[in-house]
Amino acid sequence: MNTLSWIIVATLAGGVLSALVAALFAIKAKPAQVPMLVSYAVGALLGAAFIEVLPHAFYQSESIEATAATVLFGILGFFILEKLVLWRHCHVEECEAHDPQVPPQPTHSHNDHGRSGLMILIGDTFHNFVDGVLIAAAFMADTQLGIVTSIAIIAHEVPQEVGDFLILLHSGYSKRSAMLLNMLASAAMVIGGVLAYFTLQIAESLVTPLLALAAASMLYVAVADLIPGLHRRPELAATAQQVVLIGLGIATIWAIGSWAHGH
Numbered sequence: 001m002n003t004l005s006w007i008i009v010a011t012l013a014g015g016v017l018s019a020l021v022a023a024l025f026a027i028k029a030k031p032a033q034v035p036m037l038v039s040y041a042v043g044a045l046l047g048a049a050f051i052e053v054l055p056h057a058f059y060q061s062e063s064i065e066a067t068a069a070t071v072l073f074g075i076l077g078f079f080i081l082e083k084l085v086l087w088r089h090c091h092v093e094e095c096e097a098h099d100p101q102v103p104p105q106p107t108h109s110h111n112d113h114g115r116s117g118l119m120i121l122i123g124d125t126f127h128n129f130v131d132g133v134l135i136a137a138a139f140m141a142d143t144q145l146g147i148v149t150s151i152a153i154i155a156h157e158v159p160q161e162v163g164d165f166l167i168l169l170h171s172g173y174s175k176r177s178a179m180l181l182n183m184l185a186s187a188a189m190v191i192g193g194v195l196a197y198f199t200l201q202i203a204e205s206l207v208t209p210l211l212a213l214a215a216a217s218m219l220y221v222a223v224a225d226l227i228p229g230l231h232r233r234p235e236l237a238a239t240a241q242q243v244v245l246i247g248l249g250i251a252t253i254w255a256i257g258s259w260a261h262g263h
Contacts, residue, residue, distance in 0.1 A: 022161030043249020074216025132192025
């Protein structure tokens, strides 16, 4: 497949298909299974950032210091976006409800939850568009890097979409409406990927900073968003399970990277 085909397939899998899988999982799965997905996603994100994305970004960079600074300011930028309710669509009064490990609690009015559901859709659309751009940048740098980056994003998207789906249901949406709206928001990943492909062909100098931003987004989501939720279960057995699943996520990225390098 050519680069554009890879981008389309990867963004479809990362966006629409992950939203569909998450919806089916949220309907049928037990709540206790969601933290397992989150732990695995942490490992996949950290593995992709440190084993694949950052090394490629530094290797292609004309200035390692500038690339490192891009990662640093990217993390700060994602923090600011989260504060502005654009990145992780956090409702002012119920931030904890957006943790995919914590089922929503009926403590606010229906109207509040309706607004919360709307913010989820707005935030998801923006988030998925940016993910599509990052996937495109990764594939344009190297096909193997694109595959690994896509897998890390999918591993992160599924538990996030499970949490989003539960919030939409709690906001008053029907199961069918929540699934369709989530899939529409996820389609922004395909749009972001395709637009980025044609834009980055003109300005390939953007690939390296976008890879740095991809690493920043993976690190921020894993460390600032997902890991704090894992600390809600401090007991030894849960911690051991989390460590094993995080390690499995890292091992998956390493194995896929090794296989791709060999081909």
